[in-house]
Amino acid sequence: MIVRRAVDGIDERLDATSFVKRNLRKVFPDHWSFMLGELALYSFVLLILTGIFLSFFYVASSSQTVYLGPYAPMQGQTVSQAYESVLRLSFEVRAGLVMRQTHHWAALIFMASVVAHVVRVFFTGAFRKPREISWLIGIGLLIGGIAAGFSGYSLPDDLLSGTGLRIIYSAVLSIPVVGTWLAFLLFGGEFPSSELLPRLFVMHILLIPLLLLSLLGAHLAVVWHQTHTQFRGPGTTEDTVRGIPVWPRFALKGIGVAFMTFAVIAMLGGLAQINPVWFYGPFVPYTAPAPAQPDFYVGWLEGLLRLWPNWEFSAFGHTVGELFLPAVVVPGIIFTALALWPFVEARVRRDTAAHHYAQRPREAPVRSGIGAAGITMFIVLMLAGSNDVLAKYLLIEVDTLNSVLLVLLFTLPAVVGLLTFWICRDLGRRGTRPIENPPRVALRRKGDGGFDAAHVSPASPADREDVP
Amino acid sequence: MSERRDTRGAERWIAICFAVSILAALGLFAVYAAGGQTQAEGALLALALGGIGAGLLLWAKRLMADIPHETQPRHRPPGPDELESAAAAIEGGVDEIRRRRFLTRMLLGAAGALGLAALFPLRSLGQAPGDSLFVTDWTPGARLVTADGELVTADTLETNSFTTVFPEGFVGSADSQAVLIRVEPDQLQLPPDRAAGAPGGLVVYSKICTHAGCPLGLYLAATQELRCPCHQSTFNVLDGAKPVYGPAPRPLPQLPIEIGDDGVLHATGDFTEPVGPSFWDMPS
Numbered sequence: 003m004i005v006r007r008a009v010d011g012i013d014e015r016l017d018a019t020s021f022v023k024r025n026l027r028k029v030f031p032d033h034w035s036f037m038l039g040e041l042a043l044y045s046f047v048l049l050i051l052t053g054i055f056l057s058f059f060y061v062a063s064s065s066q067t068v069y070l071g072p073y074a075p076m077q078g079q080t081v082s083q084a085y086e087s088v089l090r091l092s093f094e095v096r097a098g099l100v101m102r103q104t105h106h107w108a109a110l111i112f113m114a115s116v117v118a119h120v121v122r123v124f125f126t127g128a129f130r131k132p133r134e135i136s137w138l139i140g141i142g143l144l145i146g147g148i149a150a151g152f153s154g155y156s157l158p159d160d161l162l163s164g165t166g167l168r169i170i171y172s173a174v175l176s177i178p179v180v181g182t183w184l185a186f187l188l189f190g191g192e193f194p195s196s197e198l199l200p201r202l203f204v205m206h207i208l209l210i211p212l213l214l215l216s217l218l219g220a221h222l223a224v225v226w227h228q229t230h231t232q233f234r235g236p237g238t239t240e241d242t243v244r245g246i247p248v249w250p251r252f253a254l255k256g257i258g259v260a261f262m263t264f265a266v267i268a269m270l271g272g273l274a275q276i277n278p279v280w281f282y283g284p285f286v287p288y289t290a291p292a293p294a295q296p297d298f299y300v301g302w303l304e305g306l307l308r309l310w311p312n313w314e315f316s317a318f319g320h321t322v323g324e325l326f327l328p329a330v331v332v333p334g335i336i337f338t339a340l341a342l343w344p345f346v347e348a349r350v351r352r353d354t355a356a357h358h359y360a361q362r363p364r365e366a367p368v369r370s371g372i373g374a375a376g377i378t379m380f381i382v383l384m385l386a387g388s389n390d391v392l393a394k395y396l397l398i399e400v401d402t403l404n405s406v407l408l409v410l411l412f413t414l415p416a417v418v419g420l421l422t423f424w425i426c427r428d429l430g431r432r433g434t435r436p437i438e439n440p441p442r443v444a445l446r447r448k449g450d451g452g453f454d455a456a457h458v459s460p461a462s463p464a465d466r467e468d469v470p
Numbered sequence: 471m472s473e474r475r476d477t478r479g480a481e482r483w484i485a486i487c488f489a490v491s492i493l494a495a496l497g498l499f500a501v502y503a504a505g506g507q508t509q510a511e512g513a514l515l516a517l518a519l520g521g522i523g524a525g526l527l528l529w530a531k532r533l534m535a536d537i538p539h540e541t542q543p544r545h546r547p548p549g550p551d552e553l554e555s556a557a558a559a560i561e562g563g564v565d566e567i568r569r570r571r572f573l574t575r576m577l578l579g580a581a582g583a584l585g586l587a588a589l590f591p592l593r594s595l596g597q598a599p600g601d602s603l604f605v606t607d608w609t610p611g612a613r614l615v616t617a618d619g620e621l622v623t624a625d626t627l628e629t630n631s632f633t634t635v636f637p638e639g640f641v642g643s644a645d646s647q648a649v650l651i652r653v654e655p656d657q658l659q660l661p662p663d664r665a666a667g668a669p670g671g672l673v674v675y676s677k678i679c680t681h682a683g684c685p686l687g688l689y690l691a692a693t694q695e696l697r698c699p700c701h702q703s704t705f706n707v708l709d710g711a712k713p714v715y716g717p718a719p720r721p722l723p724q725l726p727i728e729i730g731d732d733g734v735l736h737a738t739g740d741f742t743e744p745v746g747p748s749f750w751d752m753p754s
Binding site for chain 1: 502505506508509510511512513515516517518519520522523524525526527529530531534537539540541542543544545547592593595596597598599602603617634636642643644645647677681682683684685687688698699700701702703713715716717718719720746747748749750751752753754
């Protein structure tokens with residue numbers, strides 16, 4: 003009754019019934035892999051909720067102060083106000099540590115879901131026309147997510163994050179012509195400047211979230227407008243979408259998954275320690291932690307820096323720093339290639355048609371091979387980004403490990419890519435359900451005891467159509 | 471009949487999920503009131519949220535299983551006629567504006583000028599680099615002190631050991647940080663013009679890695695090398711801190727020092743080159 007009156011009340015003013023009815027009845031196809039993007043969305047919601055709480059306690063200042071809080075090993079030490087506020091948040095503010103750790107875990111899970119979602123969209127060809135815009139926005143979200151994560155874990159002003167900032171500063175410094183000015187404008191002067199923390203704070207809690215929110219809104223609106231891709235199945239066609247209506251079942255499932263995501267992240271936040279900045283100590287410009295590791299989504303960049311040869315160029319009496327290629331050019335090329343992939347693929351395939359079916363990886367063996375090679379490359383680079391830790395566990399010298407990783411970086415992606423290509427091509431030939439309808443071979447026993455393949459009947463062609 | 475039993479069973483499980491959630495939330499009140507405990511908070515929060523999540527999922531899956539799949543048409547791309555009329559509507563407006571060519575140009579000029587003017591506040595974001603990347607706080611005569619501020623004398627260090635040093639009065643200075651290493655004097659192979667700056671096997675290098683600017687924290691005494699903990703760039707202390715491994719492209723700049731009459735070490739000038747990673751204006 004109350005619901006009815008509320009709906010009537012809104013409708014009389016906004017004339018919204020047809021809009022609401024149409025959208026509540028809108029159907030969404032169901033497949034587990036379509037949940038990955040949802041996970042990213044829900045962890046983002048949790049990031050905002052916990053982040054708001056944290057922002058009330060964080061002090062963005064590098065002014066030095068003497069720590070007098072309850073954490074005994076740090077008492078009497080001179081630390082920055084930022085670092086002190088993070089210790090206070092962790093040890094004195096009730097529920098502060100669980101919020102902080104939940105925030106950090108949510109960031110990791112957000113990035114992991116975004117990456118998994120990008121991978122899903124890539125391997126199923128869901129980026130194809132007419133969904134290139136969603137893909138581009140998605141790549142923007144990926145880059146924005148890395149920026150959000152990096153600016154966030156730099157805020158506590160601990161030794162680890164200070165070292166990361168120093169590396170980024172050096173990378174900006176290496177850019178030809180404008181690098182020095184750019185570094186001074188971005189960082190507020192020579193590193194470490196007192197302008198830096200307030201600036202990072204504004205980036206982390208205002209600029210980047212605003213960007214992410216707008217992109218996210220656009221991403222969802224486009225998906226809603228264009229309808230979701232789906233796999234071939236009973237009763238599906240290219241021109242229709244088959245699934246369950248948003249209201250109530252799909253919505254309830256979505257909200258249920260959201261709460262489960264919150265639950266898992268909250269559990270991690272309470273039980274699994276993360277970024278214990280009190281162990282790293284405050285940022286001191288003349289010490290560096292060893293071993294030092296960034297969060298996983300920056301790991302491949304760190305690996306690139308560790309494996310890159312010490313090439314430095316001079317041009318017109320100027321210097322192009324060593325970092326320019328591995329820290330600026332190569333990541334730039336990788337993200338550009340990723341963003342342009344849908345257009346390049348359409349051009350190569352001479353494909354101008356709109357596609358609404360999601361493909362199976364086997365339907366596009368070349369793309370799947372390239373994708374698998376790319377993922378392998380990222381994994382090798384990530385391992386290289388933690389080569390010091392890895393070497394310690396493997397009981398070998400870092401130098402030896404680096405040589406091995408360098409070889410793997412060039413060979414392993416090729417091997418994995420080719421293998422994926424072959425498997426996909428073969429699976430594609432055999433159809434979706436090779437066991438239900440296997441190629442039949444009649445064997446004939448020969449006089450000498452051997453066998454002879456007398457007759458081979460291939461899988462029926464109808465099977466290739468993926469119609470069960 | 472069995473379907474109804476199934477429904478009843480599902481309802482019971484969903485109710486249990488929500489009950490767990492309520493209890494966990496009450497538990498959260500209790501933990502918070504008792505002073506808070508991170509692990510308990512995390513576990514109870516997980517139960518409170520997970521109870522709602524699991525309940526909703528069961529509800530959707532078990533009690534709404536009979537909601538049928540539906541098929542709907544996808545969004546249709548506009549036909550050529552629609553595209554044509556939309557394009558015509560836009561072009562009509564553009565033509566209307568473009569007709570006043572002079573005014574259009576003036577408007578573009580005004581927008582461009584305003585855009586340029588709007589860029590200027592960016593200049594306020596940082597000081598001009600000037601020569602700040604070329605100079606440090608080391609000056610001729612500056613005495614060497616440790617991170618604790620104690621003066622460094624010729625016999626502060628044992629042979630084959632190292633310490634971090636700063637110019638007196640600038641302890642902690644990020645770009646002036648340096649390492650003082652004592653080696654056997656006859657093992658040092660510095661360029662002739664720099665040998666005088668390392669009296670008695672006491673040699674000072676910038677502590678900032680020439681790769682990505684990390685402080686060089688590791689001294690490998692066995693091979694007399696400095697190693698960066700970030701990306702493993704390694705520098706040969708005896709051979710003018712030339713890079714021998716890793717991504718660092720340039721040797722560490724050396725700080726020329728002297729032993730004063732009182733035995734205290736002091737600099738005779740600034741570093742031989744700009745410290746830290748390379749930048750565009752660094753002479754090649």
